Amino acid sequence: MKHKYLRLGAIALLLFFGNMVKSQSNNGAPKMGKYGCTVAKYSGGSYQYIPKGSFTLKKDGTYTYAGFEKPSNGKFTVDEKGNLHFKGGYLNDGTAEKIDRPNKFFLVFPTIPDHRWTCGLVQ
The missing domain is CATH 2.40.128 (Lipocalin)
Known part of the structure; x- marks a missing residue:
């Protein structure tokens, strides 16, 4: 059960940071x-x-x-x-x-x- 929460947490972090990078790259275009x-x-x-x-x-x-x-x-x-x-x-x-x-x-x-x-x- 503990490993399930760790995997979910890792997935949530990847999604969060992935969205941050995506939004930062969109900010480059004027x-x-x-x-x-x-x-x-x-x-x-x-x-x-x-x-x-x-x-x-x-x-x-x-x-x-x-x-x-x-x-x-x-x-x-x-x-x-x-x-x-x-x-x-x-x-x-x-x-x-x-x-x-x-x-x-x-x-x-x-x-x-x-x-x-x-x-x-x-x-």
Whole structure:
């Protein structure tokens, strides 16, 4: 009888940890949609948050950056950690690093004048 409970307990642990791993791997994929970006500037003793446009992720692996009069298009990939890597368009060679808040990233790319932007899902 004792062995029966041990086996049931082991099975319950395997199911529990299996579900944890499964849910963590689902967290790596970003939500498709529009991400608004801002940059923080320190001025006069306080921070100002300045809008820097937005990018929209599409299921087909493309993105559109809307921050200029004419939108800019490119492609993106997602690594195992959930970080975004951009090719082509305004964000070319950029990386949006996933942070500890849901659907939020720190974005850096070669032509960025402000060091780093914070981007979050808006729709």
